[in-house]
Amino acid sequence: MGYAQLVIGPAGSGKSTYCSSLYEHCETIGRTMNVVNLDPAAEIFNYPVAMDIRELVSLEDVMEELKLGPNGALMYCMEYLEDSLHDWVDEELENYRDDDYLIFDCPGQIELFTHVPVLKNFVEHLKQKNFNVCVVYLLDSQFITDVTKFISGCMSSLAAMIQLELPHVNILSKMDLLQDKSNIDDYLNPEPRTLLAELNKRMGPQFAKLNKALIEMVGEYGMVNFIPLNLRKERSIQYVLSQIDVCIQFGEDADVKIKDEDEDFGDDGPDS
Numbered sequence: 398m399g400y401a402q403l404v405i406g407p408a409g410s411g412k413s414t415y416c417s418s419l420y421e422h423c424e425t426i427g428r429t430m431n432v433v434n435l436d437p438a439a440e441i442f443n444y445p446v447a448m449d450i451r452e453l454v455s456l457e458d459v460m461e462e463l464k465l466g467p468n469g470a471l472m473y474c475m476e477y478l479e480d481s482l483h484d485w486v487d488e489e490l491e492n493y494r495d496d497d498y499l500i501f502d503c504p505g506q507i508e509l510f511t512h513v514p515v516l517k518n519f520v521e522h523l524k525q526k527n528f529n530v531c532v533v534y535l536l537d538s539q540f541i542t543d544v545t546k547f548i549s550g551c552m553s554s555l556a557a558m559i560q561l562e563l564p565h566v567n568i569l570s571k572m573d574l575l576q577d578k579s580n581i582d583d584y585l586n587p588e589p590r591t592l593l594a595e596l597n598k599r600m601g602p603q604f605a606k607l608n609k610a611l612i613e614m615v616g617e618y619g620m621v622n623f624i625p626l627n628l629r630k631e632r633s634i635q636y637v638l639s640q641i642d643v644c645i646q647f648g649e650d651a652d653v654k655i656k657d658e659d660e661d662f663g664d665d666g667p668d669s
């Protein structure tokens with residue numbers, strides 16, 4: 398059994414930084430992580446790249462040869478990846494076997510995890526290869542400074558949950574940049590009534606019904622809860638990793654230890 402995280406989220410939400418920080422954290426604690434680059438446009442890496450889509454296809458080449466713009470070329474690259482599941486991907490995965498842990502750093506184009514089936518087929522393939530996979534969805538903490546942005550972030554996370562049908566961990570990234578943490582709890586475990594009141598304040602009365610329906614959906618799914626992540630705090634990284642480990646059932650023996658660690662957080666919470 399292998400283990401994998403599919404790291405997704407809007408452009409600039411901090412996916413690559415999360416991957417490199419997690420890699421460094423694991424180095425420190427003596428755990429092996431293998432970070433895979435699935436972004437054909439990526440150029441600079443702060444982690445050793447275990448598998449790199451650019452060895453298969455690069456955005457620059459596609460744009461030049463097929464005369465496509467950056468978005469069209471990205472979709473072409475990702476579909477090329479999908480067509481290569483049984484050759485290039487399988488050959489690369491041959492290097493990883495039982496108990497290996499892969500983190501897939503994905504591109505930020507939201508269509509990839511909302512309606513285009515490429516990532517869905519990619520994770521299905523990983524599952525067939527005996528990987529336990531979970532989605533790690535990153536949302537920039539700046540989104541919670543504005544309720545409308547927060548709801549739109551929730552909706553795109555929900556779309557990914559529905560499309561990918563995988564265990565799903567939502568993370569509020571860049572917590573070190575959040576100045577005012579006073580109303581953070583309203584967003585980490587959203588109380589539907591508070592969110593609705595905020596939303597109604599921001600939008601005209603003609604949107605009241607729509608707002609209600611949106612908030613009911615967020616509440617009904619109950620899954621759109623976020624874990625704050627402050628990469629400047631090892632403790633915060635450790636907590637996020639332990640939650641993901643539980644999600645993908647990483648290490649039977651580790652289970653007991655993780656539970657102990659959770660209890661240790663007490664009122665202090667995982668972050669801030």
Ligand SMILES: Nc1nc2c(ncn2[C@@H]2O[C@H](COP(=O)(O)OP(=O)(O)OP(=O)(O)O)[C@@H](O)[C@H]2O)c(=O)[nH]1
Pocket residue numbers: 406407408409410411412413414415436503504505506570571572573574627628
């Ligand atoms: N202060 C702070 N900055 C961060 C953090 N995470 C990411 N950043 C910054 O946010 C910017 C975007 O981060 P990336 O990790 O490249 O984001 P990404 O989601 O991989 O971006 P795309 O690949 O373009 O979708 C960079 O300038 C990072 O240095 C964080 O936790 N704290």
